[in-house]
Structure formats: structure tokens, C-alpha cells
Amino acid sequence: MFERLFPRRKPDPKPLPQPTPQLALGALLVRVALADRTYRAAEVGQIDRILAQTFGLKPIEAAKLRATCEALERHAPGTPEFAQILREEVPYEDRKALGDAMWSVALADGARDDDEEIQLLAIETALGLSDADMTAAREKALNAL
Template sequence: MFERLFPRRAPEPKPLPQPNAQLALGALLVRVAFADKDYKAAEIGQIDRILAQSFDLNPIEAAKLRATCEALERDAPGTPEFAAILREEVDYADRKALGDAMWSVALADGDRDDAEEEQLSQIEAALGLTDIDIQAARENALRSI
């Protein structure tokens, strides 16, 4: 009875953190995995491994970071804004390695998907990678499947 008179309000969502290089990378990895509308455990595990290795995190810290990145990816700016953060804060060699890492996420589920590959191409271009490096990353990734 009291529920009808005094309905519970949904709690206010916590504000999302300002994107930094860690969050931008994680959000772009999640964006690649979500591109095919099928976010699989293999992709989640690969994202966690990349975050753990990139930022020297233990598995729980990496999973928490990924969860924050998932929320950020849903509600935050588009790919160009995330890529701009990475272009400003990460040198070219490391951005090139990020492209390789993103390919590993796109292929983690064992399926090639046009939507994931298109999303990945847009991200690589936004990161400022050269066409030669983009093609090399793609060829290396496809050889591994």
C-alpha cells in the first residue's frame, strides 16, 4: 500500500569519470567488441587481459576498469573524442600496439564480423595510424585465426 503512495525513486546514476587514456582505450576496446551487437565472454576476457597488461593491473582491477569503460562507452562521446585523448597522451608506437590489441578483441570470439572490422578501421584512422600500419595490423591479425 505504501509503495503506491510513496513509490521508490531510482537512485541517481553516478557521474561518469572524465575520460583519460586508460578509460579511452578501454571504451574503444568495448566499442569494437560491441560493434557486432554480440558481446561475448571471449571478447570480455581479451579486453581484461589487454587492460591488465597495458596498465599493470590485477584481474579484478582490470575487470573493474572494463566495467567503468562499458558505462563510459554507452554514455560518452564518440570515437573521435576518445581517439583524440589517445593521440594526445600516447606516442605513435603505443597507438600502433593499441590497433593490434583491438584486432585481438575483434577476433577473440573466433568470428570475423564486418561491423567490428568497420568500427576498427574508423578507430585506427582516428588514432592517426598510417594506412601501411593499419593494413599490417589487419594482415597480422587475420593470419592468427
């Protein structure tokens, strides 16, 4: 009876880790997938594959990393802060590859969405990619559709 009147408070959630390049990339991939306000299994799978390939992780490890990135994306800094971490730590050619990876997440559900494309443009710009490289990544992704 007292439980209904005085329910136990839920413990405070674990503090989020400080963003690292690995977490920043994952959070940005999640942010792209959520831009259209849906989060489909195809997008989740693509994020897991990208994280596994990029960081040499096993599937379970990639899924755990993605789960941490999902929490970080919800509660952590905005796109410019994540992108700044990547700009400082990741060479330009690798950032170009990140742009390609983000396009693959955006199109993993087989549909183009203006909100995802706007989010992608903001991320690519924040990553410091050139207009030519952003255009090439977009055309490459759309041609693969």
C-alpha cells in the same frame, strides 16, 4: 500499499569519470567488441587481459576498469573524442600496439564481422595510424585466426 502507488525514485547514477587515456582505451576496446551487437565472454576476457597487461593491473582491477569503461562507452563521447585523448597522450608506436590489441578483441570470438572491421577502421583512422600500419595490423590479426 503506498509503495505501489508512489514508488521510490531510484537515485541518480554516479556521474561518469572524465575520460583519461586509460578509460579511453578501455571504452574503445568495448566499442569494438560491441560493434557486432554481441558481447561474448571471450571478448570480455581479452579486454581484461589487454587492460591488465597494458596498465599493470591485477585481474580484479582490470575487470573493474573494464566495467567503468563499459559505462563510459554507453554514455560518453564518440570514437573521435576517445581517439583524440589517445592521440594527444600516447606515442605513435604505442598507438600502433593499440590497433593490434583492438584486432585481438574483434577476433576473440573466432569470427570476422564486417561491423567490427568497419568500427576498427574508424578507430585506427581516428588514432592517426597510417594505411600501411592499419593493413599490417589487419593482416597480422587475420593470419593468427
